[in-house]
Amino acid sequence: MFKHFGVRHLQTLLLFGTMSVVYALRVNLSVAIVVMTDKHSNPDFEEYAWSEYIKGLLLSSFFIGYVISQIPSGYLSRKCGGKLLLLICLVSCSLLAILTPLCAAIGSWQLMLASRILQGVFQGSVFPAVHTILSKWSPVDERDLMSSCAYSGCQFGTFVMLASSGALAASQLGWPSIFYISGSVGLLWAAVFKCFGCSSPKECRKLSERERELIFSHWGNSELQVRRNTMNPPWSSFLRSCPFWALVIVHCTNNWGLWTLLTYMPVYIKNVLHMDIEKNALSSALPYFAMWILSFVFTAMSLWLQKRNCISLKTSRKLFNTIGHGTPALTLIALGYVDGDHVITAVCLLTITVAISSASYLGYQINHIDLSPNFAGILMGISNCLANITGIVAPLTVALIISNEKSVEQWRIVFFLASFLYILGNTIFLIFGEIEVQPWNDPTD
Known part of the structure; x- marks a missing residue:
């Protein structure tokens, strides 16, 4: 655990806030579109008669821009x-x-x-940039905790946005307030991040010498670090790396499951579980609140195991990745057999499915930094680019499968497909995943 609160911890909190804001901006449409296309939700505001295909296209359109900017962002962040x-x-x-x-x-x-x-294009820089900043600020023995704290903002922002959007949509301000408020908070946070954020310890004037030495001691000697910073990315080595491709595949299958639920959970809750907009929003938000809480529980477990040398780092990565993929695979199968007469059971299964997946943030999510601290942002850009193609394909696939939104049988196909992909991705990561720094991370003599 941390001995004192340092500047590196402040940067972690700033990244947590940034992830919270960008995810709130990312998911604000998920609940808003349910109200925008339902004239009975709030008749004082305009209603749009969009087909299911159009709604699926709007929900997936973010990722069209998102995947385009991933790899360039990884390079630019470095x-x-x-x-x-x-x-x-x-x-x-x-x-x-x-x-x-x-x-x-x-x-x-x-x-x-x-x-x-266009929002997707701009948000494509988020994960590569955050990975790059974390790789500069986090000592190896604090990497799990700092990464988990920073990325837990994803769940916190999702929870706050989904939980509040139902009340906002039902208020006198109507569904437009969902976008006005999330956008205004984003501008305020940008000002905070501008004042206190730093890309690396070298740019921070308030960093003490003791903390500077602690961080730099994990980087190697200064000459090696200078040579690392001037290296060109070894693109061919990335593409020939089996551990990296295992990481890419598990990233893709994880995103399929999470984005299927994130974009269509409000639709499922409204049409199968028959909840109104306010209860719908709260039920959609609950899994992400539980996911946020459990991310800290799993981090504490990981630190406890490492402190007592119970398991190796490699075993830890694969253990938590298996928890984060295997459990959702099982609960999604069970969810496929739950109908609208068992609302509490369905909400519990949805909550477990999403919440337990937070364990994977101690698995594949920070494996980019394990494999190559020097090119972590670029590796994240590549894997996130390919993984978020599923953000385009998954909602469109669901839209093709679901011709009747009230059909439990059709939703069962959606859940079974996500379950199969969870199992496939984790199996590949168990067999081929590694945690050792790869030879192409450092310049050759």
């Missing part, structure tokens, strides 16, 4: 620093969120589609 990219993302996505109701009013779904694609 060259320009992660702070600049995160600031551009926060300001741009916040402004686009505020303009979303206007886009829907003057350009219907077509202009909203363009806006969501």
